[in-house]
Amino acid sequence: MKAILKILAASGLSLAALPAAAALNVFACEQEWAALAQELAGDKASVYSATTALQDAHRVEARPSLIARVRSADLVICAGAELEVGWLPLLLTQSGNARIQPGSAGYLEASQFVPKLEIPKVVDRALGDVHPSGNPHVHLDPRNIAKVADVLTERLVQIDPASAEVYKARAGVFHERWRAAMSRWEKEAARLKGVPVVVYHKDMSYFLNWAGMREAGSLEPKPGLPPTPAHLAELVERMKRDPAKVVVYSPYNSPRAAEFLSERTKIPSLMLPFTVGGTDKAKDLFGLFDDTIARLLATVK
Amino acid sequence: MKKAKLMVLAVAALGLPHAATAQTQDELRTLREQVRQLDKRVSEAEQAAIQASSRPTGENAMNPAISVILNGIYSNLSQDPNGFRINGFTPTLGEVGPGVRGLSLGESELALAANIDHHFRGTLIASISPDNDSIGVEEGYIQTLSLSYGFTVKAGRFFSGVGYQNQIHAHAWDFTDAPLASKAFLGNQLGEDGVQLKWVAPTPLYFDLGVELGRGRQFPAGPEGGRNKNGVGSSNVFAHVGGDLGTSVAWQTGVSYLSTSPQDRTFDDPDSTGTTVTNSFSGRSRLWVLDGILKWAPNQNPTYTYFKLQGEYFRRKEDGNLTYDTTAASLGAQTGGFASGQSGWYLQGVYQFVPMWRVGYRYDRLNAGTTGNGLVDSGALTAADFPILAAYNPTRHTVMVDWSPSEFSRVRLQAASDKSRSDVTDKQVFLQYIVSLGAHGAHKF
Numbered sequence: 001m002k003a004i005l006k007i008l009a010a011s012g013l014s015l016a017a018l019p020a021a022a023a024l025n026v027f028a029c030e031q032e033w034a035a036l037a038q039e040l041a042g043d044k045a046s047v048y049s050a051t052t053a054l055q056d057a058h059r060v061e062a063r064p065s066l067i068a069r070v071r072s073a074d075l076v077i078c079a080g081a082e083l084e085v086g087w088l089p090l091l092l093t094q095s096g097n098a099r100i101q102p103g104s105a106g107y108l109e110a111s112q113f114v115p116k117l118e119i120p121k122v123v124d125r126a127l128g129d130v131h132p133s134g135n136p137h138v139h140l141d142p143r144n145i146a147k148v149a150d151v152l153t154e155r156l157v158q159i160d161p162a163s164a165e166v167y168k169a170r171a172g173v174f175h176e177r178w179r180a181a182m183s184r185w186e187k188e189a190a191r192l193k194g195v196p197v198v199v200y201h202k203d204m205s206y207f208l209n210w211a212g213m214r215e216a217g218s219l220e221p222k223p224g225l226p227p228t229p230a231h232l233a234e235l236v237e238r239m240k241r242d243p244a245k246v247v248v249y250s251p252y253n254s255p256r257a258a259e260f261l262s263e264r265t266k267i268p269s270l271m272l273p274f275t276v277g278g279t280d281k282a283k284d285l286f287g288l289f290d291d292t293i294a295r296l297l298a299t300v301k
Numbered sequence: 302m303k304k305a306k307l308m309v310l311a312v313a314a315l316g317l318p319h320a321a322t323a324q325t326q327d328e329l330r331t332l333r334e335q336v337r338q339l340d341k342r343v344s345e346a347e348q349a350a351i352q353a354s355s356r357p358t359g360e361n362a363m364n365p366a367i368s369v370i371l372n373g374i375y376s377n378l379s380q381d382p383n384g385f386r387i388n389g390f391t392p393t394l395g396e397v398g399p400g401v402r403g404l405s406l407g408e409s410e411l412a413l414a415a416n417i418d419h420h421f422r423g424t425l426i427a428s429i430s431p432d433n434d435s436i437g438v439e440e441g442y443i444q445t446l447s448l449s450y451g452f453t454v455k456a457g458r459f460f461s462g463v464g465y466q467n468q469i470h471a472h473a474w475d476f477t478d479a480p481l482a483s484k485a486f487l488g489n490q491l492g493e494d495g496v497q498l499k500w501v502a503p504t505p506l507y508f509d510l511g512v513e514l515g516r517g518r519q520f521p522a523g524p525e526g527g528r529n530k531n532g533v534g535s536s537n538v539f540a541h542v543g544g545d546l547g548t549s550v551a552w553q554t555g556v557s558y559l560s561t562s563p564q565d566r567t568f569d570d571p572d573s574t575g576t577t578v579t580n581s582f583s584g585r586s587r588l589w590v591l592d593g594i595l596k597w598a599p600n601q602n603p604t605y606t607y608f609k610l611q612g613e614y615f616r617r618k619e620d621g622n623l624t625y626d627t628t629a630a631s632l633g634a635q636t637g638g639f640a641s642g643q644s645g646w647y648l649q650g651v652y653q654f655v656p657m658w659r660v661g662y663r664y665d666r667l668n669a670g671t672t673g674n675g676l677v678d679s680g681a682l683t684a685a686d687f688p689i690l691a692a693y694n695p696t697r698h699t700v701m702v703d704w705s706p707s708e709f710s711r712v713r714l715q716a717a718s719d720k721s722r723s724d725v726t727d728k729q730v731f732l733q734y735i736v737s738l739g740a741h742g743a744h745k746f
Contacts, residue, residue: 004537010717052548054600061603062746063551064507064543071501073450082741086708090743093422096451097503103419125709125738224605225707226656245323252602 002147005131024160027069027100029078029088033138033148035109035276035285037077037176039155044163048073053251053278057083058129058224062090070095073106076160079154080109081136099121105158112138113151114144117205129224139275140207141288142225148173173268181286188293196242198235200227200249200258203274204241207292218243219257227257241264245300270299305392326537338712365415365423367742370472372407372733376400379728387481388723389669389693390643391582391619393488399729401721406431406732410439410472412742423490426470439470439492449502457649461491462466462499462511462539463557464613465592473744475609477652477715477731477737481665481697482615482645488515488520491559493535494527507543512536519616521559521586523566535561543746549599553746554593561586564703567627576631580687582639584621590614594746605656612648625676625686635682637675644668649699665697693723710736 024045026033034049048069050189052056056077060066070076070091077237078084092101099104116134123132138144153171157164195214197208202223206225208215216259217238221231247269249258255271262269272292281291332502338442378399385398400407408431414424426440442457450553460468466483467490477540479489495515502508516527517534537560543553567581600606605729623639649663669692674683684691703713712734719727 052600053604059602059604060435061551061742062599063545063552063596063601064541064746065545065551067501068505068507069542072503085741086743088743090745092444094453094501096448096453096499098447098449101419101446102416114345115563125707143644253605254605 003054007028013217023163024075025069025073029076029084030139031276031278032145032285032288033077033079034290036145036152037075037148039285040149040170040224041156042166042170044160044166045156048217053163053273053275053282056252059087060084060087062087062094066091067094070100073100075106075155075248076100077108077110079111079136079138081104081111081133081138083111083136084132104173105155108155109150110144110148110151114138114141114147117209118202125289128222130221135246136204137203138206140204140292141210142178143210144206145285146175146178146182151292161297177286181289185289185293188297190301192293192296195246195296198239198242198244198247198258200253203250204272211293211296219247219249219261219296224285229231232257236245239267244266246270246296248272248296251278268299270278270295286291318463327513339436345688358731365413368412368413368737368739368742370410370470370735370737372472372735373405374400374407374477374731375404376402378402379724380725382451384574385721385727386689387667387695387721389487389691390667390689391566391641392486392570392689393485393566394525395488395520395568395621397479397484397489398745399727402494407735408471410470414740416446416521417443420445422446443703446528451503453499453501455497455499456495457587458492458494461487461493461499461513461515461537461559461586462497463487463491463537463559464590464615465553465555465594465611466613469745470736472735475611475649475659475661476663476699477700477713478717480613480647480649480663481667481695481721482613482647485613485643485645485667485695486521486590486617491519492525493537494518495533495535496720505544507541509538511713515620517561517563518564519620521563521588522561523563525588528562528564531680535559545601550595551601551746552593552595555591557592559588559590561620565627568689570689571688572626572631572659572687573683574631578610578626579628579629581624582621584619584622584639586617586619589616596746603653605653607653614644614646616644623674623681624677632686635676637676637677637679637681639672641670641672643672659703659705661699661701661703663699663701665695665699667695670691694722695720695721695723708741709738710734 026037026047027043028037028047028049030051031053035046037045037047046133050066051060078088099293119134120130121146122128149171153167156167179189193212194214196214199215200219217235219227221228238289244267247258247261247267249255249271251271251274272295273279273288276284276288281293282288348422382398382402389616389744409429410426412426417423422444424440424442429523430438438458440459440542442455442459457523462468467487493515495513496512497513499511500511504724514674515535518527522535537557539555539557541555562585563583567579569579572578595610620640622636624634624636626634645667647663647665648663651659651661653659664743672690677684697717699717701713701715703711706712715731717729719729
């Protein structure tokens with residue numbers, strides 16, 4: 001009896017302690033934004049990521065578990081630029097949650113606050129799954145992370161003014177660490193300048209742009225369409241004329257196409273973490289860039 | 302500043318000409334100013350770039366999302382589709398057969414959707430029928446965005462939340478046609494004019510509860526188009542539970558209860574004299590549906606492979622009065638008590654074994670169950686006067702393979718052995734394309 005009472009008391013305490021420990025529910029569509037929210041909000045927020053590094057954020061289903069999470073969210077942070085167009089609108093309308101509808105402080109599309117690359121001049125589905133407002137994978141340019149951190153801090157302060165000082169202080173610390181890391185990465189990545197790479201999907205563009213690397217081809221014949229034998233054969237030919245130094249792919253891609261090209265051309269293939277959790281070392285945003293650069297340097301030499 | 306002064310002193314002490322240092326100082330100042338200006342211009346340009354890359358241009362930026370669904374089909378049916386019926390079950394007011402033989406255009410769909418303001422979202426889905434040159438409103442509803450606490454209200458015409466597949470548009474179905482149970486109990490697909498209130502629980506495990514009040518414009522209500530009365534002609538209550546199991550499985554299961562009071566719901570049936578007579582039912586109709594869906598995809602990434610298992614169980618009870626030959630075309634109008642308890646179910650699995658390619662199998666079964674017909678029991682008429690109501694358990698096997706070269710197009714080949722009719726087996730083959738143009742749609746789980 002006593003034991004039961006103890007358990008009840010303990011569970012009562014833990015229930016009472018829960019809201020104080022996690023005041024804010026943050027729903028992030030992707031791991032990188034979950035990681036950023038965690039950096040900036042610390043224990044003031046409970047952060048949930050809708051996807052893992054092993055999922056293609058474009059092909060996610062509006063699963064019941066995701067609707068349930070959005071239902072209780074105070075802030076939704078996503079890449080935007082039509083990346084989540086196949087599932088996020090459903091989560092928003094099904095959730096019955098006014099706090100996170102587009103236009104409110106609780107809805108944040110990261111890509112709106114950074115200069116976007118590859119804004120198509122012609123929007124036509126015959127060109128593949130093009131994004132009319134530009135490439136949505138903005139997080140692989142460290143400068144963009146800093147920009148989104150500013151907006152996210154503003155939003156956190158706006159939604160949870162009681163903890164404003166905490167968010168501002170954490171943002172200050174984060175920016176200082178990020179600046180230091182960025183100057184380190186710039187030095188390290190200097191050796192990557194001009195290096196030609198073959199990508200799987202156009203999800204590395206911001207990194208290539210930041211590091212000054214050159215995209216020499218992509219395994220997908222058109223954005224969003226899986227590699228075809230004909231296209232791979234053409235790539236093999238192209239690599240004879242304009243050889244790349246490395247073939248990169250992301251954890252959510254099957255490695256087979258990259259390995260095929262690598263075998264035929266003797267160009268090494270390499271998996272990059274793409275987002276937080278993509279490799280063991282990419283534990284947070286710092287680890288993501290550390291490991292991406294380290295892997296490239298080790299392969300390109 | 303101090304450092305600069307010290308340097309000047311040091312330079313002076315070294316005996317270098319003073320004028321040269323002053324010039325360096327000036328140059329340095331100008332350079333600093335130039336760098337500051339440049340920095341400002343760069344950040345301004347960057348801001349402009351963000352603005353430019355994020356701002357939609359043109360007057361049509363406020364247009365709703367528009368998408369069009371086109372589909373065409375080639376049907377090869379061993380039995381005449383005009384004679385299609387589901388034996389053992391009351392016909393459902395509308396057309397539920399396998400369509401016409403040969404090449405035909407399916408219903409084209411035009412969908413418009415946008416947020417109306419910060420309170421409402423509007424959706425219109427018009428279906429353009431290829432044969433009688435008519436445009437129908439498949440769905441046209443508004444939906445609240447700002448209610449909070451997990452509540453949403455939908456009003457207008459929408460596919461009822463009865464069961465699982467009923468809410469999904471035909472173009473997103475995994476097979477060319479509806480399950481037999483949907484055909485027999487919901488007249489293919491039940492679209493209601495009404496109001497839906499739904500609540501989603503604030504729990505990590507998904508739970509929703511909803512109620513729909515409608516006019517009763519379609520089967521199982523009646524007559525066709527709804528009753529001429531104030532108030533509510535049909536009500537539906539539903540609940541769903543769903544979540545994830547591990548990292549690769551997602552599931553949802555639901556139960557719903559649809560209750561209507563059909564009045565003069567008519568159906569045609571040839572009686573014992575061979576005359577096609579019109580019979581009508583008035584009374585109560587209650588339908589329970591139990592549904593479940595389970596999806597497996599490695600790490601929830603359905604790009605390469607996935608498997609989807611879906612099933613629904615329907616159980617209907619009807620009681621009231623059946624009037625035979627309402628137009629007195631044969632033996633004259635007579636009314637007797639009528640009660641039935643019937644059920645049906647289907648189970649289907651779809652497997653994407655490589656990107657773009659899927660195979661699927663579906664099994665359908667209906668149980669005519671028990672029917673008490675007062676007119677037959679009293680001896681006023683015989684069972685031969687109601688041939689369609691004679692006990693029979695229809696079944697169907699369906700297999701399909703489809704190819705989706707992109708998210709926006711699909712070509713499907715389907716074959717079925719359909720025993721909806723008690724006397725014949727219809728061997729069906731369908732070859733179909735379904736494509737979507739325009740806005741990227743979002744599909745329900």
